[in-house]
């Protein structure tokens with residue numbers, strides 16, 4: 001079990017060490033820019049009030065931290081958590097002008113922050129990559145204030161047969177696209193396989209409930225290509 005967890009962490013780290021340079025470009029190309037719409041919908045549903053605090057885990061290049069900060073022009077406090085050295089460097093550089101944002105190099109499974117600290121916890125396209133999802137959810141619960149909100153954006157399962165057929169066929173072309181743009185197909189084979197292997201909407205909802213959250217709900221985006229899950233620490 002321990003070695004499986006370490007193997008996944010190593011694999012995921014090597015994936016992001018290969019793609020970091022072209023991460024944003026590949027996201028735009030692969031999703032035809034739609035990931036930006038999904039991330040905006042994520043912040044819209046979160047609807048943070050002025051001055052609220054966020055811990056954004058698996059921050060990558062910082063899209064969620066940026067959108068959150070722009071909601072109330074920098075008045076909110078944001079902590080970004082990212083374990084990969086290269087993604088961390090690019091994320092911090094991208095958001096250097098946001099003085100409300102600080103960066104911590106760490107994994108989602110062990111957050112080096114105190115209990116009951118944040119109004120919001122976000123994890124966008126990160127939960128599929130963690131090595132221990134239960135530990136991650138327990139940490140999310142621990143660091144949120146009572147009344148705080150957990151939100152997760154992730155690829156999910158498509159609820160329409162035709163769209164599923166088209167999407168599955170399109171997915172087959174993604175590793176070749178990765179080879180052309182990034183110079184390696186392997187990270188994108190990992191991407192497709194990890195999406196396939198990940199929980200569906202209801203399974204993820206149950207895991208979030210099992211780890212302490214209440215009033216857990218989800219919303220599908222583009223027929224479930226992605227989904228947003230939301231839960232509360234009461």
Ligand SMILES: C[S@@+](CC[C@H](N)C(=O)[O-])C[C@H]1O[C@@H](n2cnc3c(N)ncnc32)[C@H](O)[C@@H]1O
Pocket residue numbers: 012013016057058059060061062063064081082083084087106107108109123124125126129130131
């Ligand atoms: C697909 S990117 C998502 C980045 C960003 N949140 C976004 O929505 O564009 C996934 C990120 O999760 C990070 N990651 C991988 N394993 C992690 C872990 N165990 N804990 C926290 N982050 C992790 C990766 O280094 C990578 O930057």
